[in-house]
Amino acid sequence: MIEWIAAFLVLLGGAFSVIAALGLVRMPDVYIRMHSSTKTGTVGLGLLCIALMLVADGWFQVVEAMIILLFLLITAPIGAHLIGRASYAAGVPFSDATTFEPGCETFGTPRREEKPLNESEGDISPSHQSQEGSS
Amino acid sequence: MTILGITLVGPLGFALAATALMLTVALAMCTWRLLVGPSLSDRVVALDAISILLVAFFVVFAMASGVGAYLDVAIVMSLVAFLATVAFARFIERTIGGSDD
Numbered sequence: 001m002i003e004w005i006a007a008f009l010v011l012l013g014g015a016f017s018v019i020a021a022l023g024l025v026r027m028p029d030v031y032i033r034m035h036s037s038t039k040t041g042t043v044g045l046g047l048l049c050i051a052l053m054l055v056a057d058g059w060f061q062v063v064e065a066m067i068i069l070l071f072l073l074i075t076a077p078i079g080a081h082l083i084g085r086a087s088y089a090a091g092v093p094f095s096d097a098t099t100f101e102p103g104c105e106t107f108g109t110p111r112r113e114e115k116p117l118n119e120s121e122g123d124i125s126p127s128h129q130s131q132e133g134s135s
Numbered sequence: 136m137t138i139l140g141i142t143l144v145g146p147l148g149f150a151l152a153a154t155a156l157m158l159t160v161a162l163a164m165c166t167w168r169l170l171v172g173p174s175l176s177d178r179v180v181a182l183d184a185i186s187i188l189l190v191a192f193f194v195v196f197a198m199a200s201g202v203g204a205y206l207d208v209a210i211v212m213s214l215v216a217f218l219a220t221v222a223f224a225r226f227i228e229r230t231i232g233g234s235d236d
Contacts, residue, residue: 007150010195014154017191021161024168024184030176033168037184045191048154052198052206055147061197064206068190068213075217079183082224087176090227 006051013047016040029095030087038080042072143199151199158192179223186216 023036049069056062143152162185169181190209197205 003145003147007146010147010150010154010198013191014150014157014195017161017188018157018164020184021164021188024181025164030174030180033177034180037165037180037187041184041187041191045187045194048191048194048198052194055198057201058203061203061206064203064210065194068194068206068209071210071213071217072187072190075213075220076187079217079220079224082221083176083179083183083227086224086228087174090176092174092176 002054006054009047009051009054013044013051016044016047020044028097030092031084031094034080034084038076042076045069045072148199151195154195155192155199158188158195162188162192175227179220179227182223183216183220186212186219190216 017040020037020040023040024033027033027036046069049065049072052065053062056065143149165181165184165188169178169185172178172181190212193205193209193212197203197209
């Protein structure tokens, strides 16, 4: 009986992981993709760890699965917050479907943006070559 | 059924084989996002998801093979993934629209 429950949990975890990756591919925006990847990935791995606790042979494996689960639950929000804050501060553009409440329109314009960021080459700083050329 | 020298029996064995397949599909999709993703933040998010999926793969492999040492690998992998995420977040904040480079 407990093996059937563990098998169900393992399949559910794998399905959640596939849904997370699908959201990572299909979502329009880095901020929305972060929601999909982090939260659903956490649920997928959490279900796998719970299934491992059910079928573990020995208390040591139970403790190790619990350590993985607790560490992931603590660090996944912190990492998502850091990436979201860094990409907002660096000026990664929002998707066109994003709307802002009245009075909050400045949320769309990043604070530290100096030039409009080209989305196709977002990981290259375009002002670098001109400075080197002038000096 | 025997995969990679590991014999999988019963409902749990079938579920583990199917989950390994699903995790492989998820890894492929995350790798596509890592290669395509328009900005550096997309690539970092995809790398974070890939490391979480690798931890999940180690957990599945520990369950399938019965070797508890793979759980140690999973713990270390999750630690390294968190540190890489923090470091990449700092990197994003400094390089893209920042004025200090």
